[in-house]
Amino acid sequence: MNKDFRKIIYSCLFPALVILIMWVVKIIEVFTHSDFGTLGISPHSLHGLIGIVTAPYIHADFKHLIANTVPMFVSLSIANYFYKEIFYHIFFLVWLFTGIWVWSFAQSGTFHIGASGLVYGYVSFLLFSGIIRRNARLMAISLLIVFLYGGLFWGIFPDFFPKRNISWESHLMGGLAGIVMAFFYRKKGMQREQYHWDEEEDDDENAEYLNKDDECEGKDCR
Numbered sequence: 001m002n003k004d005f006r007k008i009i010y011s012c013l014f015p016a017l018v019i020l021i022m023w024v025v026k027i028i029e030v031f032t033h034s035d036f037g038t039l040g041i042s043p044h045s046l047h048g049l050i051g052i053v054t055a056p057y058i059h060a061d062f063k064h065l066i067a068n069t070v071p072m073f074v075s076l077s078i079a080n081y082f083y084k085e086i087f088y089h090i091f092f093l094v095w096l097f098t099g100i101w102v103w104s105f106a107q108s109g110t111f112h113i114g115a116s117g118l119v120y121g122y123v124s125f126l127l128f129s130g131i132i133r134r135n136a137r138l139m140a141i142s143l144l145i146v147f148l149y150g151g152l153f154w155g156i157f158p159d160f161f162p163k164r165n166i167s168w169e170s171h172l173m174g175g176l177a178g179i180v181m182a183f184f185y186r187k188k189g190m191q192r193e194q195y196h197w198d199e200e201e202d203d204d205e206n207a208e209y210l211n212k213d214d215e216c217e218g219k220d221c222r
């Protein structure tokens with residue numbers, strides 16, 4: 001198996017597992033006629049703290065779950081492929097900080113469920129990490145993210161979706177968590193490519209002069 005292809009497959013395994021758990025949770029909820037919504041993040045309440053861990057696995061319906069499945073899988077797979085060294089740090093810290101900030105700053109008396117906040121976190125990490133590192137390949141990924149998910153930006157403004165019950169707080173906090181992680185880990189992993197053309201040219205010129213000196217040894221070369 002081609003090495004790059006094998007790396008792609010390995011990069012997709014963990015994201016696929018995360019998605020699988022989300023689907024299993026929803027299927028169990030439907031077949032047992034249960035409501036797992038109370039396992040979401042309930043801001044400022046002691047019980048709501050459990051949602052920091054469980055909320056991303058809980059979705060209102062299959063439409064909600066499907067909407068998060070593809071961007072979650074794509075963003076995590078890309079992050080795992082290009083940022084293998086720090087991937088699990090990014091995965092867990094974006095999850096943790098998004099949940100804590102939603103619990104801390106969102107309105108009391110509400111429940112926040114779904115993985116969309118994490119999607120915003122991982123997408124914003126990929127976008128800003130490429131820009132900060134100024135690496136050609138990573139900046140290309142940033143452009144791809146803008147092309148695929150640039151519309152997510154509007155999800156942090158509730159006034160644009162007055163008839164939809166969306167957790168704009170999760171979107172905002174997730175996006176901020178991704179930016180913070182992109183800045184914090186900017187020195188880890190792939191960096192900006194450095195070129196030394198001038199130095200190479202100088203080395204070639206020095207070598208040419210040295211060769212000429214050798215040829216002229218014992219002769220009158222001018």
